[in-house]
Amino acid sequence: MPRHGAMNVHGIVFASDRLMEDLRDDPALEQVANVACLPGIVGASLAMPDAHWGYGFPIGGVAAFDAENGVVSPGGVGCGINCGVRLLRSNLTRDDLLPRMKDLVGALFAALPTGVGAHRHDESLSEKEQRALLTQGARWVVERGHGWASDLEVIEEGGRLPGADPDAVSERALERGRRQLGTVGSGNHFVEVGLVGEVYDAVAAGVLGLHAGAVTVMIHSGSRGFGHQICDDAVKEMGRVSARYGIRLPDRQLCCAPLGSPEARSYLAAQGLRRELCLREPAAHDPRCPGGLRACVRHEPERARSSHGVRRWHNIAKIETHRVEGKEMRVCVHRKGATRAFPPGHDEIPAAYRRIGQPVLIPGDMGRYSYVLVGAPGAMSESFGSTCHGAGRVMSRSAAKRAARGRTLLRELEARGVTVRSAGMATVAEEMPEAYKDVAEVVDVVHHAGLSRRVARLVPLGVIKG
């Protein structure tokens, strides 16, 4: 997309011809151009192949801003701050699961608070506990028995983020998040039990503990009220100050502040905390997942224990070093529905994965398949170390509901071998497989563009939707 109007840089959309057809009339392209107008943007305003219309940034949008004279935009991260995916590998086999799939999905559905208004009475924290949790990092969860010490070794930056500051978070954010720790979230958030269907790179798969036929658990947990309120607070604050900093906005939701400003520092500190918190959320799910899986192998409980797995975020703004026009520079990379995918050898990848590249989890829709990828060198030269994050919606929620009318979606999915339980039928209709692009096509684009490499394909057997 050539630079025009108030754009400071050009736009690049990674897509196949077919995916481009879906995007041609989508406002996501206008949003790519809007992001290109923000001050201090470097390189290009990017859209990954799963891009679609968002609010402010497109979903699937990536943009980097010069740390010296650029901005941070809370609308460029969205309200799903650090919403992300976790993958666990179980020692169970397909034969352990298949005869008991319905019972297992029922047990997981009962054990994991999903959907809107989901609260955990067992995890409700006092304000004091909540602040202790924010200060102590992922260790807090492990000490409370909701995770394993080995988790800490594979979490990015060991589960402690420099600059994250509990005082940067409003009382309102703390209050909104207090009862939601350890819940999954609603809409497109889910817990999926599946199998490794195909392995494309045996070496990388081996490092990740995956092999054909292995049973996996994938968790897409939402930002929850804590993250939603951090975003809401920051958008309102930056909406107030953007004009004062002389920033002209193509869309009010793109409000932003210079990276050195108090508003920017406060937002980055609060956003980092949300990530700190979510380091604990999936860990808090873990004992429940093996708990459900344990029912499948009552006589051999040890086999139900899962590997610690991989955790990846896809809505984030982060200060990183990248090479832009031949020069190394510090930039604030915004990934709105995009995943960091650093190549093999990068020193910011946890040591356990450094030789294969940063693991990337790409969930598809609930009826087809999902992918495990690893970062590749092209990501550093083309996309500020980023790749796609999912299939990407192709149908609006109302269009999906119209398409679902008169159909028995749960039975259709059952016929495809996928048992689904959901907190609400509206979710099943809005999240139906046809509402999404074919994730295989999205992954093909990032694989061939050299942003990341295919490692394995997972097929779903049982899904719990929020």
Added chain:
Amino acid sequence: MTPANSGYQFLDHTGDLALMVRAPTLRELYGASAAALFDVILDIRTVEPRHEVPVHVHDAADEEDLLVRFLSELLFLHDARGWVFHACRVDELESDRFEGVALGEMFDPERHTILRQVKAVTYHHLLLHQDREGWSARLVLDL
């Protein structure tokens, strides 16, 4: 309260949910917008006006910002404190200030079924418009 000739319709949006809300006056648009927001979250016919919860919004940048801040306040009261609303009463309305009450009750799982979670009321494609037929607001909700 929500007047009979107020209402809302869904607009097409791939990722999230866009609404067009209409009402004869700006004050009534606040009630209609509150009703529309909560009708996305649950069936508001199941919400009874058992309580009046005070809502104050000050220092908005303009009328559009005031409407978004007002709806964000209702969303906070819902998500953090468990309220569900179906209408509001406006006591004072200026371009930067809202004083009034939201009418509703505490979420009761026996009677209320939550349909969707709304993360935020956004400023994207936000439009507040007056014409001969009254007022309208275009709102994009982050789901």
